[in-house]
Amino acid sequence: MANNDVEVAIIGGGAAGIAAARRLHDAGISTLLIEARPRLGGRVWTMFAPSGDAIDLGAGWLHSADRNPWTEIAQQQRRTIDKTTPPWTRPSREDRFPLAEQREFAAAQHAFYERMDKLAHSGSDVPASTALEPGNRWNALLNAIGTYISGAELSRVSLADMDRYADTEVNWRVVEGYGVTVASHGADLPMALECPVTRIDHSALRLKIETTKGTIKADRAIVTIPSNLIAADPDLFSPRLPKKTEAARGLPLGLNDKLFLSLEFADEFEKDSRIFGSTDRTATATYHMRPFGRAMIECYFGGTLAHDLEAAGERGFFDFASGQLTGILGASFARRIRPITVHRWGLDPFARGAYSFAEPGKADYRTLLAQPVDGRMFFAGEATSREDYSTAHGAYRSGIAAAELLLLARAR
Numbered sequence: 001m002a003n004n005d006v007e008v009a010i011i012g013g014g015a016a017g018i019a020a021a022r023r024l025h026d027a028g029i030s031t032l033l034i035e036a037r038p039r040l041g042g043r044v045w046t047m048f049a050p051s052g053d054a055i056d057l058g059a060g061w062l063h064s065a066d067r068n069p070w071t072e073i074a075q076q077q078r079r080t081i082d083k084t085t086p087p088w089t090r091p092s093r094e095d096r097f098p099l100a101e102q103r104e105f106a107a108a109q110h111a112f113y114e115r116m117d118k119l120a121h122s123g124s125d126v127p128a129s130t131a132l133e134p135g136n137r138w139n140a141l142l143n144a145i146g147t148y149i150s151g152a153e154l155s156r157v158s159l160a161d162m163d164r165y166a167d168t169e170v171n172w173r174v175v176e177g178y179g180v181t182v183a184s185h186g187a188d189l190p191m192a193l194e195c196p197v198t199r200i201d202h203s204a205l206r207l208k209i210e211t212t213k214g215t216i217k218a219d220r221a222i223v224t225i226p227s228n229l230i231a232a233d234p235d236l237f238s239p240r241l242p243k244k245t246e247a248a249r250g251l252p253l254g255l256n257d258k259l260f261l262s263l264e265f266a267d268e269f270e271k272d273s274r275i276f277g278s279t280d281r282t283a284t285a286t287y288h289m290r291p292f293g294r295a296m297i298e299c300y301f302g303g304t305l306a307h308d309l310e311a312a313g314e315r316g317f318f319d320f321a322s323g324q325l326t327g328i329l330g331a332s333f334a335r336r337i338r339p340i341t342v343h344r345w346g347l348d349p350f351a352r353g354a355y356s357f358a359e360p361g362k363a364d365y366r367t368l369l370a371q372p373v374d375g376r377m378f379f380a381g382e383a384t385s386r387e388d389y390s391t392a393h394g395a396y397r398s399g400i401a402a403a404e405l406l407l408l409a410r411a412r
Contacts, residue, residue, distance in 0.1 A: 003190060005217045006032045008406065009209050011197050012224030014042020015059075015070075015392040016380040018186035019399030020222045020406075025189055027407065032216065033189050034209070036196035036350045040186045043226075043351055044392050046177030049340050053294055054177035055260050057343040058354075059392045061086065065172040068393040073185055080175035087274035087288050089169075096328050097279050105279070108138040109145070120163035127360045128162050129154035143282040147303030150357040150390070151254015153282065161358035161366075166387040175292060182392060192216075196350070197225070201238045202377060220376045220409070222402045224395075227251045227369065227383040228352040244379075247369040250362030251383045253345075253353020255306040259299040259317040260340040266295040277324030283308075285321055297325075297337065310344045317342050355390035356383035370398065375409040378402040 010021045013035030021033040039045075043058040062068045062081075074081060091102055116131040124130070128146065132139045132154065146154040150162065174181050192213065200221065201208040209216040225236075230248035234240055263269075269289040278284040283305040288298040299321045301309060309316045318339045326333050345354045358365060370384035380402040381395055388394030 003032050003192070003216075004214060006030045006190075007219050008032075009034055009207070009216055009218040009221045010224065011200070011209065011221060012042065012226075012381070013037070013040040013186065013191065013193070014224060014381070015044055015182050015395035016224040016382070016399035016402075017042070017222070018182060018189070019069075019396040020224070020380055020403040021186060021189050021191075021399075023400055023403040024406070029410075031190060032218075033186060033191040034195050034197060034211065034216065035191060035193050038194045039183060040191070040193075041179045041183040043345070043354065044179045044182045045343070046179030046183075047341060049260065049262075049296070051262075051294070053292070053296070054175070054180060055296075055298075055341070056178050057258055057341065058345070059178050060173060060258075062172045062174065062178070062393075063391050064166070064168040064170060064388070064393065066168055066170040069396050070178070070181060070393055071172065074174050074181045077181060077184055079181055082173045082175050082292060084173075084272050084292075086171045087272050089171075090273065093269075093273060093275045093289075095275075097276060101279070105138050105141060108133075108136055109142060112142055116159055116163055120160050125158055125160040125361050125363050127155045128157045128159040130159060137280075140282045141276070141279050141284075144276075144284050144286075144302070147254070147282065147305070148256065148286065148300060151256045151302055151306075151354045152252075152357055153303050156357070156359065158358040158360045158363045161363035161389075164363065164387050165389070173292070178392065197236075199238055200236060200377070202374065203239060207376060220378070220406055222378045222380055222399070222406065224379075224381045224399065224402075226253060226351055226353070226381065227356050228253045229350070230369075232352070241373060243368060244373075247365040248383070250359050250365040251356045251369060252359070253351065253355060253383075254303065254357050255310070255346045256300065256302045256354040257306045257310065257317065257342060257345055259301070259321055259342040261297040261299065261318075261321065261337045262340055263290070263295045263297050264336040266290055275325075275328060277321075277328070285324060287321070287325065296340070297321075307346060310346045314339075314342050314344070357390070370401075372402075372405055372409070375412075378406050 007030040380398040385394035
């Protein structure tokens with residue numbers, strides 16, 4: 001490896017790693033961004049449909065766009081920002097979900113969040129499902145939306161953690177791709193791609209970062225590896241860091257997958273509208289019709305349903321989506337759709353999930369995961385963010401925060 005001795009190694013080339021590496025590189029510090037994949041971006045990943053349209057298989061929305069640093073970065077890159085109102089803020093198609101029932105569900109959802117907020121302020125860190133009203137007819141759909149938000153059913157998710165999430169409710173998109181934006185921000189940084197890290201030895205004065213391409217020596221490191229990977233390998237750090245491993249285990253990655261379908265005769269559907277596959281069960285997808293006005297459907301799966309479909313293979317996603325859509329729109333609709341692509345994040349060896357949630361009782365583990373070790377190892381990634389977790393902007397901010405802590409330690 002050409003660059004095997006640096007001042008700072010940044011482990012993981014996702015949004016957090018890119019942000020940290022950019023900050024340090026621009027400060028004139030010798031850095032190396034180490035990424036296991038053959039590309040930058042991590043769980044923010046743009047691919048291109050046969051039509052040439054950019055499709056984001058990972059993060060796709062500039063959540064809290066009015067305070068999201070990626071918004072400004074996208075503008076600096078001269079990207080096109082689409083400010084169309086997101087489908088989850090609009091009425092759904094009424095074929096199977098009459099408007100009166102949608103209003104009833106909206107009221108139930110509002111009441112659920114109010115109960116959750118009240119429980120959180122009482123100091124409770126119980127399962128988020130505790131805030132469901134027993135016997136409420138909308139509980140299954142509330143749970144389904146919980147899987148879209150957290151990648152897991154409400155019974156697995158910390159209520160306190162979920163309540164802490166900060167959202168300005170401004171949601172925009174990048175037409176050319178969120179993943180393109182994130183990867184481009186790091187394109188000129190010193191990096192080693194296709195270079196999985198197997199161990200971080202911090203037993204000596206300098207760190208030894210063992211990779212599949214050899215050992216890299218560094219004075220300090222910023223670790224942005226997803227929590228699932230830290231949790232799965234107690235020997236990632238040598239000597240072991242059991243508190244880090246425990247914190248990561250309490251912050252597993254939930255699972256969300258997207259399937260993109262091409263759509264013939266798309267004008268029947270309103271641009272950026274939504275259809276629920278079912279409103280009376282948790283194991284349902286939601287369908288974003290004509291994103292950006294394109295002749296496509298973005299199908300979104302979460303939680304246990306996503307796990308089950310991953311096990312069934314890529315065809316399982318299409319069969320499930322086709323079955324739900326034809327059940328709503330008629331048998332002939334099957335002839336109008338074709339699969340474009342899907343990515344199974346749970347089977348991705350460098351992610352093993354989508355984004356983090358805290359287990360009940362473990363909301364404060366995010367702070368534990370973020371704490372530096374010996375003034376030499378710093379930690380970042382969306383799982384370390386207290387209020388912006390599960391987002392690319394949370395990852396960015398955590399990367400900048402870790403870089404600033406490293407700069408302070410370096411100056412002492």
